[in-house]
Amino acid sequence: MSILPISASGAPEPGQSDDRILTNAVPTASGPVIGSEQNGVRAFKGVPFAIAPRFARATPPCAWTEPRRCTEYGAYAPQPGLLENADERSCLSLNVFAPAAADRPLPVLVFIHGGAFITGGGADYDGSFLAAHGPAVIVTINYRLGPLGFLQLHRHGLVEANNLAISDALAALDWVRANIVNFGGDPEAITLSGQSAGASMVIALATLPQAKGKFIRAMALSAPGRSIMSADHADEVTRRVLEELELSRDPAAMASVPLPRLFAAVERVGRMIADETEAGTVFGPVLDGAVIPREPRDVFADGTLRDIPLWLGSCRDEMAMFLRSTPPAAMIRTTERQVRAAFGDAGWHRLLSDYRTTARLDEDAYEALLSDAFWHRPMADLARLHAAAGGAVWLCRFDHRPALEPFLSQGPTHGADNACLWAHLPAFIDRPILKRKGGPMTPADIDVAARFQASVLRFVATGAPDAAETWPRFARSKEPLAIFGQPFQVVPLGDGARARVWAELPAPSPPVTASS
Numbered sequence: 001m002s003i004l005p006i007s008a009s010g011a012p013e014p015g016q017s018d019d020r021i022l023t024n025a026v027p028t029a030s031g032p033v034i035g036s037e038q039n040g041v042r043a044f045k046g047v048p049f050a051i052a053p054r055f056a057r058a059t060p061p062c063a064w065t066e067p068r069r070c071t072e073y074g075a076y077a078p079q080p081g082l083l084e085n086a087d088e089r090s091c092l093s094l095n096v097f098a099p100a101a102a103d104r105p106l107p108v109l110v111f112i113h114g115g116a117f118i119t120g121g122g123a124d125y126d127g128s129f130l131a132a133h134g135p136a137v138i139v140t141i142n143y144r145l146g147p148l149g150f151l152q153l154h155r156h157g158l159v160e161a162n163n164l165a166i167s168d169a170l171a172a173l174d175w176v177r178a179n180i181v182n183f184g185g186d187p188e189a190i191t192l193s194g195q196s197a198g199a200s201m202v203i204a205l206a207t208l209p210q211a212k213g214k215f216i217r218a219m220a221l222s223a224p225g226r227s228i229m230s231a232d233h234a235d236e237v238t239r240r241v242l243e244e245l246e247l248s249r250d251p252a253a254m255a256s257v258p259l260p261r262l263f264a265a266v267e268r269v270g271r272m273i274a275d276e277t278e279a280g281t282v283f284g285p286v287l288d289g290a291v292i293p294r295e296p297r298d299v300f301a302d303g304t305l306r307d308i309p310l311w312l313g314s315c316r317d318e319m320a321m322f323l324r325s326t327p328p329a330a331m332i333r334t335t336e337r338q339v340r341a342a343f344g345d346a347g348w349h350r351l352l353s354d355y356r357t358t359a360r361l362d363e364d365a366y367e368a369l370l371s372d373a374f375w376h377r378p379m380a381d382l383a384r385l386h387a388a389a390g391g392a393v394w395l396c397r398f399d400h401r402p403a404l405e406p407f408l409s410q411g412p413t414h415g416a417d418n419a420c421l422w423a424h425l426p427a428f429i430d431r432p433i434l435k436r437k438g439g440p441m442t443p444a445d446i447d448v449a450a451r452f453q454a455s456v457l458r459f460v461a462t463g464a465p466d467a468a469e470t471w472p473r474f475a476r477s478k479e480p481l482a483i484f485g486q487p488f489q490v491v492p493l494g495d496g497a498r499a500r501v502w503a504e505l506p507a508p509s510p511p512v513t514a515s516s
Helices: 126-135 146-150 165-184 197-206 231-244 251-256 258-278 296-299 330-357 365-388 416-421 442-462 497-503
Strands: 036-038 041-048 093-099 106-112 135-139 185-195 215-220 311-317 395-397 480-484 489-492
Touching: 041 126, 041 416, 093 165, 106 165, 106 197, 126 135, 126 311, 126 442, 135 165, 135 197, 135 442, 146 165, 146 258, 165 185, 165 197, 185 442, 197 215, 197 296, 215 416, 215 442, 231 258, 251 395, 258 330, 296 365, 311 365, 330 365, 330 497, 365 395, 365 497, 395 416, 442 480
Parallel strands: 106 135, 106 185, 185 215, 215 311, 311 395, 395 480
Antiparallel strands: 036 041, 041 093, 093 135, 480 489
């Protein structure tokens, strides 16, 4: 993979040009767009892929004839802290980063951002570095968040209002399939990827009949314990939001509630639900029987997806960030409750005792137990399902602590792998929506990030993240776990005292996971 000359600060070397506006427009199904170019990579930002009134399905945007300048990120999806003057109808845009000198159609990576289904946006992910180093075409998307994307109102008279964020992602994939060839991408070589909430959406999308043929491989980083929410729980959230807004008898009025009032009501409901319901969470993809007709894990298990190569990953100290939030995230209490419900108090105390006995000097045993229960073990279970059904799957854990907050103080917690994936070596990038500044990388950061990026780009190009002898695919007979750290290594998943204690406990029913 080629390397562009970058200075130690991450800025272009002297003599390299800053962004320049392109003169040639690129055609799309809705109209021509003009982007910018820097360091041999073209960027088209804020390209509309759909438009949607509140609580309605996304439809193609209004067509235009004059070239549309797409050199700045589009409107963010309405979210806490970004509600005033929000343009909720026009937030469905995407960003394309493509090498300017490609001599063949390039593989495409479509990325769905995380943010607990309530925050985030494609603007936090500048894909120009990955595009240059693939080479590949990188696409990041916006989708509707919080109540606008996930509140289930289809049983309350708003017939289209269910799983709207999933429908947004499907519309984005349709746009990519129809238009990406004009940007140098191969519509038959699309990898769908996501992190955190975005990873949950990837897992759900992969199982949908309406997504069949829209991508050929999938990558999910730090997907929560369960990627799907029950219809009953989603209905309970909706009922409480309607009561909070005093609209139980007039649900249709939700379409005109001011955004600050709507999001404030959702926040109040979220605080109540944290302790009063089993799931403890407010939003996520919903098993509604229509947009999502089946539990995703059942679809993986029956072999329907055996032709989709799958990469599943998590970070070593996933729960550290959530334990240190104020107050601690709802998933902390929910996960402990569900482990106790599955294995009893005796099983919980046995697990915690074992984790304390085997803890590293810098490890919080309680955090490690919850990370395994909520993040690591469910990902391993999904890998087993896919492998048993004949699918190719790779499993990894990110153990490197980036020299960037919050990781510098919390370790390789949730998002550490994502920070390295999108870094512009030798610097971490700014994340404007998350309000996190980037900064210079250490030699260790660069080493681990370069390896991680190369594996991702190899997966996007070939369907395998590394040579078989270096990182074998996951199989029930042999369960390799790749560890991204210094050094990179592959270890057996089931080794160690902690794995043996879990194996000795009675099989949980229902599974020890939590909706998110």
